[in-house]
Amino acid sequence: MRYTEKISNKLNELLELTYDAEKGYKLAAAKVDSPTVRNFLNDRVKQRYTFGHELKAEIQEFGQLPDKGGSVKGDLHRIWMNLTETLSSNGTEKMLKEVERGEKASLEAYNEILNDSDMVLPPSTEQILIRQRDAIQAALNTSIMYEELVS
Incomplete structure (x- = not known):
C-alpha cells in the first residue's frame, strides 16, 4: 500500500x-426538550458537516x-439512541x-492516527486533525456539563 x-x-x-457523528447529533437534537441543549447539538451538526x-x-x-x-456501527448506534430515548424517563440525559x-x-480514532509513529502526516493534515480533535474534546466536555445539569 502506498x-x-x-x-x-x-x-x-x-x-x-x-x-x-453528524447524523447522531441530528437525531439527538430532534429528541431533546431543552432548547439550550438542542442548540448545542445543532451547532455540532454544523461543525461535523464542516469537518466532513x-x-x-x-x-x-x-x-x-x-x-x-x-x-453500519453508526446506524446501529442511532437505532440504540432511538430505543433508549423511547424507554427513558429523561430523554435529554440519555x-x-x-x-x-x-x-x-x-x-x-483521532488520537490513534495522530499518535501513529509509523505514519508521519503532512503538517497541513496534522493541523486539521489536531484542531478537529480538540473541538471534539471541547464538545465532549460541554455535553458532560449539560448531562450533569439535566440529571
Missing part, C-alpha cells in the same frame, strides 16, 4: 465517523476518493450519554 493511500484510508475512517468537507478535501489532496456515507459515547470513540 503511503498516500494509507493516510487517505485513515482519513476516510475519520470521515465515516464524522458522518456518523475538510476531510474530503484532504483525501482528495492525496489523490484518493472520499467515502460517501456512515458506518441522548447526551449516547453523544458522549460517540465522541469518545471519535477522540480515540
Whole structure:
C-alpha cells in the first residue's frame, strides 16, 4: 500500500465517523426538550458537516476518493439512541450519554492516527486533525456539563 493511500484510508475512517457523528447529533437534537441543549447539538451538526468537507478535501489532496456515507456501527448506534430515548424517563440525559459515547470513540480514532509513529502526516493534515480533535474534546466536555445539569 502506498503511503498516500494509507493516510487517505485513515482519513476516510475519520470521515465515516464524522458522518456518523453528524447524523447522531441530528437525531439527538430532534429528541431533546431543552432548547439550550438542542442548540448545542445543532451547532455540532454544523461543525461535523464542516469537518466532513475538510476531510474530503484532504483525501482528495492525496489523490484518493472520499467515502460517501456512515458506518453500519453508526446506524446501529442511532437505532440504540432511538430505543433508549423511547424507554427513558429523561430523554435529554440519555441522548447526551449516547453523544458522549460517540465522541469518545471519535477522540480515540483521532488520537490513534495522530499518535501513529509509523505514519508521519503532512503538517497541513496534522493541523486539521489536531484542531478537529480538540473541538471534539471541547464538545465532549460541554455535553458532560449539560448531562450533569439535566440529571
